[in-house]
Amino acid sequence: MAKTIAEINQKIREGKAVVVTAEEVIGLVAAKGEEETAAEVDVVTTGTFGPMCSSGAVINLGHAKPRIKIHSARLNKVPVFCGLAAVDIYIGATECTVNDPLNEVFPGDFRYGGGHVIEDLVAGRTVKLEADAYGTDCYPSRRWDREFTLEEVPDAFLFNPRNAYQNYNCAVNLSDRIIYTYMGVLRPKLGNANYCSAGQLSPLLKDPYFRTIGIGTRIFLGGGIGYVAWNGTQHNPGVPRADNGVPLGGSGTLSVVGDLKGMNPRYLAGASFVGYGATLAVGIGIPIPVLNVDILRSAAVPDEELFAPIVDYSTDYPEVTGKTLGRVSYADLKSGSIEIDGKQVRTGSLSSYPRAVEIAETLKKWIKEGDFAIAKPVNLLPCPARDALEGDE
Amino acid sequence: MVCRKVVLHFPRESVDKPIVSRLVRDFRMEVNILKASIDPDEAGLMVVELTGEAEDFEQGLAYLETTGITIQPLSQDIRRNDERCSSCGACVSICPTEALSVERSTMEVLFQDDLCVACELCVRACPLHAMEIRY
Numbered sequence: 001m002a003k004t005i006a007e008i009n010q011k012i013r014e015g016k017a018v019v020v021t022a023e024e025v026i027g028l029v030a031a032k033g034e035e036e037t038a039a040e041v042d043v044v045t046t047g048t049f050g051p052m053c054s055s056g057a058v059i060n061l062g063h064a065k066p067r068i069k070i071h072s073a074r075l076n077k078v079p080v081f082c083g084l085a086a087v088d089i090y091i092g093a094t095e096c097t098v099n100d101p102l103n104e105v106f107p108g109d110f111r112y113g114g115g116h117v118i119e120d121l122v123a124g125r126t127v128k129l130e131a132d133a134y135g136t137d138c139y140p141s142r143r144w145d146r147e148f149t150l151e152e153v154p155d156a157f158l159f160n161p162r163n164a165y166q167n168y169n170c171a172v173n174l175s176d177r178i179i180y181t182y183m184g185v186l187r188p189k190l191g192n193a194n195y196c197s198a199g200q201l202s203p204l205l206k207d208p209y210f211r212t213i214g215i216g217t218r219i220f221l222g223g224g225i226g227y228v229a230w231n232g233t234q235h236n237p238g239v240p241r242a243d244n245g246v247p248l249g250g251s252g253t254l255s256v257v258g259d260l261k262g263m264n265p266r267y268l269a270g271a272s273f274v275g276y277g278a279t280l281a282v283g284i285g286i287p288i289p290v291l292n293v294d295i296l297r298s299a300a301v302p303d304e305e306l307f308a309p310i311v312d313y314s315t316d317y318p319e320v321t322g323k324t325l326g327r328v329s330y331a332d333l334k335s336g337s338i339e340i341d342g343k344q345v346r347t348g349s350l351s352s353y354p355r356a357v358e359i360a361e362t363l364k365k366w367i368k369e370g371d372f373a374i375a376k377p378v379n380l381l382p383c384p385a386r387d388a389l390e391g392d393e
Numbered sequence: 394m395v396c397r398k399v400v401l402h403f404p405r406e407s408v409d410k411p412i413v414s415r416l417v418r419d420f421r422m423e424v425n426i427l428k429a430s431i432d433p434d435e436a437g438l439m440v441v442e443l444t445g446e447a448e449d450f451e452q453g454l455a456y457l458e459t460t461g462i463t464i465q466p467l468s469q470d471i472r473r474n475d476e477r478c479s480s481c482g483a484c485v486s487i488c489p490t491e492a493l494s495v496e497r498s499t500m501e502v503l504f505q506d507d508l509c510v511a512c513e514l515c516v517r518a519c520p521l522h523a524m525e526i527r528y
Binding site for chain 2: 049050111270346348349351
């Protein structure tokens, strides 16, 4: 029953494609079996919405009169990277406001940072630029103060070096003091357990061998359209896998890019972690074309069969000991409490499941309405486990 | 029996008055202090759960008003900005009273303000700043 992307796109254009979310496909497989579901379903949509620190935006500010070659600059008092051409800048999600007290009075609030500037831009709010330069014969200006909105700049695109982690840790605190981490506030002595993945809706958990998600894949990014640019930084598909092929800890990642002007602050929001820093919550949805039954089988793995490692963030994480306290399924994490060392521990999530559902549903609607074609990857992402499987065939 | 959580705002002049013991001794009320602070202007704020017979309760509150203290029901104090909340759940595992909880069928985060004791842990823990204080 193997299908091609061209055949699926033909059905999308005709408005005949069968598109379901990664949550819905689980029920379909249970009711009809893998073969029948794989024959019937053309595309499975995934979604995730959570803090993703390795994010930022490239902005071209347009030229000043007289011209300026910016040497250092702030947007709403948040420093930006200026080591590019005259008026090209990059604003990183975790950059803090100048004069932010940081963790001087612990734990700091980090109420505003680069992620918040990006949200302000996408929401259409005015942002204040303060730029300094040393002046050259061709770029004589030494200072540029300007208020602008996203609409007024020539180019702005999100370019995130590492997003959409394939699986993640469940964080706990074994020490006897409260700790403030990028996994949230962790109460002492296993007071709570925080996880950060949409589980059965999470894009890379549903294509564990990167069979369809590759360079050039068209995606939902921040409420607009984006693309997979490359593998993300720290892409590490070599971690141990369960029998169903899904990595048992943080593994693959994506680098993504997309026009900021088409995005929506509902899916791209500035975020703060007390005692840790500022960041950006990013919404990503990726379509998985059901080309064969193997791809369908992976896309239909439920929360019960997806596992996160439990990691102590008071010692093992900061000291890189590599030690884990065991594994827990996303079904258990989502039940509200898990058992660790015989103790019932309440769970909290940093990734919004309802927003992930909304993203998968939105992407489904776009595809069903014929607006969103599936892009065939120009190149697949590195994944030795996939290469080994295909070598066997 | 009446039981209510209220916020008492003490003007600077009343901060040194032994108000809690008067409530206990003269109005037979049970007072559970959930939070107490004095700000740099020396005005005070106390979040308390008051329990007592209806008549005592009424007279106790009337007494408080004579001291210049203003009384505000607690449920107005911590609010959720529903537009801002993404229902991630970063707040639920640190909320001591389970005023913040998850509807498991949809994973939506619920806020029951009648269970809230205004400890404010969620205010700082919320990554999107959706929990707001309105004292």
